[in-house]
Amino acid sequence: MITGVNTATVWVLDQDSAKAFFTDKLGLEVRADVPFGEGVRWVTVGAEGQPEVQITLMVPGPPMMDHESAQQLTSLLERGVLIGCTFTVEDCRAAFADLSARGVTFLQEPQPRPWGVSATLRDESGTVHEILQPHRGE
Structure with a gap:
């Protein structure tokens, strides 16, 4: 039985600029920035008050996917x-x-919105995110 969410992935074009965006601009904290195989890094960020959830900032490519899939995902990001x-x-x-x-x-x-007050933003890799002030009690 699933008991929660630990890690979500946001695909990025460049981990250094994404890490700077998510920390310097959005105010998240770095959870990890470690080598994860040849030429690959495991970079995660998260909200200070929510240690059980993190976002991994991943560049499309091996070992997560083949070259063709990485090119397609990069095209979608761009x-x-x-x-x-x-x-x-x-x-x-x-x-x-x-x-x-x-x-x-x-x-x-x-x-x-029916679920609260929200605004949408774009990160430096092109992905759209939402900031949400949920309705109280939801």
């Missing part, structure tokens, strides 16, 4: 059509202002 994570925030409008000041590119300003 086109900006992949969806990444939803990050919870206490105040979406305040987080939007803070992240905008840090240079984060938003595709949509905070909007009321």
Whole structure:
């Protein structure tokens, strides 16, 4: 029986710039940055108050996939059509202002939704993420 989520993957074009984006701009902390085979690194980040969940920043390619699949995934990244994570925030409008000041590119300003107030942003590899202020009690 599944008891929770430990690691989610966000595909990136460059681990160094992705690590800087997720830590310097989004405010996540580095959990790991270690060699993971020849020319591959295991880089993970996560929210300070949620140690049980981490995001691995992976570049498409071996050993995770073959060359052709890596090229296809890289093409999708470059086109900006992949969806990444939803990050919870206490105040979406305040987080939007803070992240905008840090240079984060938003595709949509905070909007009321049935599930809360959310805004969408694009990371430096082209993946779209959401910041969400969930409705209280949900």
